[in-house]
Amino acid sequence: MARIDLVDLAHSYGGNDAPEESFALKPVTMTWRRGGAYALLGPSGCGKTTLLNLISGIVTPSRGKILFDGVDITTQSTRERNIAQVFQFPVIYDTMTVGQNLAFPLKNRGLPKAAIDARVNEIAALLDLTPYLSRKAERLTADAKQKISLGRGLVRSDVAAVLFDEPLTVIDPELKWQLRSKLKALHRDLDLTMIYVTHDQTEALTFADTVVVMHDGRVVQSGTPADLFDRPAHTFVGYFIGSPGMNIVPAEVKGRQARIDGHTIALNRSYDRLPAGAKIEVGVRPEFVQVAAPAPDLLTANIERIDDLGRVRFAHVRVGDTRFSAKVPQGFSVPGNNAGLVFDPSRVHVYANSLLVEGEA
Amino acid sequence: MDKTVNQKAWFLVLPVFLVVAFSAILPLMTVVNYSMQDTFGNNQFFWNGVGWFKELLDPSSDLGERFFASLWRNLFFSFVILAIEVPLGIVVALSMPRQGWSVAACLVILALPLLIPWNVVGTIWQIFGRPDIGLLGYTLNHIGINYNYVSNEFDAWATVIVMDVWHWTSLVALLCYAGLKSIPEAYYQAAQIDGASRWAVFTAIQLPKMKRVLLIAVLLRFMDSFMIYTEPFVVTGGGPGNSTTFISIELVKIALGQFDLGKAAALSLVYNLIIIIVCWVFYTVMTNAGTERRVAKEAV
Numbered sequence: 001m002a003r004i005d006l007v008d009l010a011h012s013y014g015g016n017d018a019p020e021e022s023f024a025l026k027p028v029t030m031t032w033r034r035g036g037a038y039a040l041l042g043p044s045g046c047g048k049t050t051l052l053n054l055i056s057g058i059v060t061p062s063r064g065k066i067l068f069d070g071v072d073i074t075t076q077s078t079r080e081r082n083i084a085q086v087f088q089f090p091v092i093y094d095t096m097t098v099g100q101n102l103a104f105p106l107k108n109r110g111l112p113k114a115a116i117d118a119r120v121n122e123i124a125a126l127l128d129l130t131p132y133l134s135r136k137a138e139r140l141t142a143d144a145k146q147k148i149s150l151g152r153g154l155v156r157s158d159v160a161a162v163l164f165d166e167p168l169t170v171i172d173p174e175l176k177w178q179l180r181s182k183l184k185a186l187h188r189d190l191d192l193t194m195i196y197v198t199h200d201q202t203e204a205l206t207f208a209d210t211v212v213v214m215h216d217g218r219v220v221q222s223g224t225p226a227d228l229f230d231r232p233a234h235t236f237v238g239y240f241i242g243s244p245g246m247n248i249v250p251a252e253v254k255g256r257q258a259r260i261d262g263h264t265i266a267l268n269r270s271y272d273r274l275p276a277g278a279k280i281e282v283g284v285r286p287e288f289v290q291v292a293a294p295a296p297d298l299l300t301a302n303i304e305r306i307d308d309l310g311r312v313r314f315a316h317v318r319v320g321d322t323r324f325s326a327k328v329p330q331g332f333s334v335p336g337n338n339a340g341l342v343f344d345p346s347r348v349h350v351y352a353n354s355l356l357v358e359g360e361a
Numbered sequence: 362m363d364k365t366v367n368q369k370a371w372f373l374v375l376p377v378f379l380v381v382a383f384s385a386i387l388p389l390m391t392v393v394n395y396s397m398q399d400t401f402g403n404n405q406f407f408w409n410g411v412g413w414f415k416e417l418l419d420p421s422s423d424l425g426e427r428f429f430a431s432l433w434r435n436l437f438f439s440f441v442i443l444a445i446e447v448p449l450g451i452v453v454a455l456s457m458p459r460q461g462w463s464v465a466a467c468l469v470i471l472a473l474p475l476l477i478p479w480n481v482v483g484t485i486w487q488i489f490g491r492p493d494i495g496l497l498g499y500t501l502n503h504i505g506i507n508y509n510y511v512s513n514e515f516d517a518w519a520t521v522i523v524m525d526v527w528h529w530t531s532l533v534a535l536l537c538y539a540g541l542k543s544i545p546e547a548y549y550q551a552a553q554i555d556g557a558s559r560w561a562v563f564t565a566i567q568l569p570k571m572k573r574v575l576l577i578a579v580l581l582r583f584m585d586s587f588m589i590y591t592e593p594f595v596v597t598g599g600g601p602g603n604s605t606t607f608i609s610i611e612l613v614k615i616a617l618g619q620f621d622l623g624k625a626a627a628l629s630l631v632y633n634l635i636i637i638i639v640c641w642v643f644y645t646v647m648t649n650a651g652t653e654r655r656v657a658k659e660a661v
Contacts, residue, residue, distance in 0.1 A: 056550075056554060058550050058553075077553070078550070078553040078554055079553055079554075079556050083554060084554060085550070085551070085554045087547045087550070087551060088547075089545070089547060091547050091548050091551040093565040093566065093569075094569040094570070095564075095565065095568075095569045096565065104555050104557070104561075104565070105554075105555040105556055108555055108556035108557050108558065108561060109556050149551075152551075152555060
């Protein structure tokens with residue numbers, strides 16, 4: 001278990017001379033504390049797997065350094081780094097039994113047999129693999145195989161970190177839930193630093209203490225699930241996290257007021273020093289916009305569709321040219337095609353060139 | 362729901378039946394027919410029942426003695442060939458580059474021996490090994506090794522074996538290379554992360570993943586080496602004495618040299634049967650190798 005520091009780390013598959021815009025991972029500096037549970041979240045091609053492979057040493061960075069507990073390991077090979085990694089698709093040693101598969105990483109490091117057996121039994125029990133220990137791994141289902149891969153990742157107690165590269169892709173939805181909570185429990189029990197790559201926000205938000213959101217090769221925000229929900233640092237985070245995502249509308253912001261489509265809404269903070277010429281947008285989560293009966297002091301919207309998600313209903317509306325999602329209060333019946341929108345001023349954020357602007361009180 | 366009965370579909374299969382009948386079944390039945398008869402020429406045949414087969418399987422008869430002698434030679438030859446070519450092919454495949462222009466270069470160089478006709482291979486080695494003008498033969502004799510495949514049994518065997526290894530190791534190597542290429546990169550990455558040594562990567566990942574192509578390689582090489590005819594015939598002509606006379610050479614001597622059609626037919630049927638049985642045994646053993654161990658473990 002180790003603290004991991006990334007210092008100005010960047011990678012380009014096209015070589016170091018390629019323009020920085022084309023980098024798979026743009027320069028990032030951050031620290032991951034020991035024993036933490038982290039998720040790297042982002043859409044396909046955002047550079048999250050690249051970052052993971054840089055940490056495990058499968059890929060050597062074009063620039064920057066990686067430190068484990070302050071020691072520079074950038075040039076070390078994967079074997080020397082003392083890292084465990086679980087891949088997207090199960091990797092099984094076909095000729096071995098389940099038990100031998102789990103013991104493989106320990107055996108390669110020359111542990112005494114008694115210690116290996118004890119640890120293998122412990123991990124097998126945690127993953128419900130005990131009945132299969134003496135079975136050949138080759139003929140098991142994809143689910144079971146991926147559990148073995150997970151087990152091989154967790155079996156070493158001295159690793160700097162355990163890396164997961166979308167490990168639940170091949171698992172059934174039902175078992176996915178169980179395994180996810182299991183991983184969370186394992187994180188508590190085994191006291192390992194875990195880094196989990198996924199494009200599924202539910203997976204990231206339920207597993208991790210800290211979620212690192214990546215977009216287009218850049219880390220756009222790193223924070224707790226609550227941070228990401230309440231104060232998205234980038235419009236991408238607002239849009240990517242949450243279902244439906246954050247409403248992001250072009251607006252004119254002056255002081256404590258924002259003008260959207262000719263209508264003024266109040267803001268909780270004052271924004272006097274916005275960068276000149278920047279693209280100014282207002283972001284608000286659908287949960288904090290309510291549909292109401294049309295009234296002269298409300299922003300008027302055209303209702304296109306209402307989605308009933310069971311516990312909550314969301315209206316898809318149109319204001320001028322922009323689409324909006326807004327919560328429909330319980331018991332509220334929509335009067336007609338038009339409705340007014342009620343904003344929660346404390347939840348409305350202002351973005352300049354997609355980045356969150358802190359207002360003044 | 363009633364199924365439509367339409368037997369016309371059989372007509373679509375008919376061409377295949379005809380082709381197989383003329384290319385395999387009829388010739389085979391002719392051989393079966395010959396194997397039961399004796400002839401003194403002039404197209405006159407006499408019924409002999411299973412007489413030829415009895416004689417063939419009786420080592421004390423002339424025919425049986427020749428058959429068993431060449432059978433053991435053939436089995437020993439196939440065994441040596443497999444023992445050399447399979448491990449060597451694996452080593453060659455493992456040391457081939459994975460990407461870049463050198464892959465194409467290696468593949469072309471490896472494929473070259475496979476493209477040369479059998480009798481040309483024989484001629485190449487026949488000349489190559491000659492002590493008077495052959496590069497190999499002359500050099501060996503020049504540095505003091507008395508090498509002559511025409512008069513020395515061991516030299517004749519060595520020449521035939523080296524020639525076959527030169528000709529066919531490429532096939533095993535290419536098959537293994539295809540097997541290696543099909544292993545996803547994640548396996549190697551996982552092995553690195555698990556701290557596996559080079560040997561452990563080979564035994565835990567590469568060898569198991571090559572199992573199927575190795576099965577094909579062993580079957581092909583066994584069949585080909587067991588039926589070998591042209592190359593040793595061109596190089597040694599089956600000599601010195603009978604030391605490199607394999608079954609196929611013996612068969613041609615009996616059928617065309619002595620025109621003993623009955624004996625030759627019986628011999629070729631038994632020959633065919635041996636090849637089929639050995640291949641079946643190889644196939645069953647190699648495909649079941651994994652499952653049997655599992656069953657054994659579960660029974661414990």
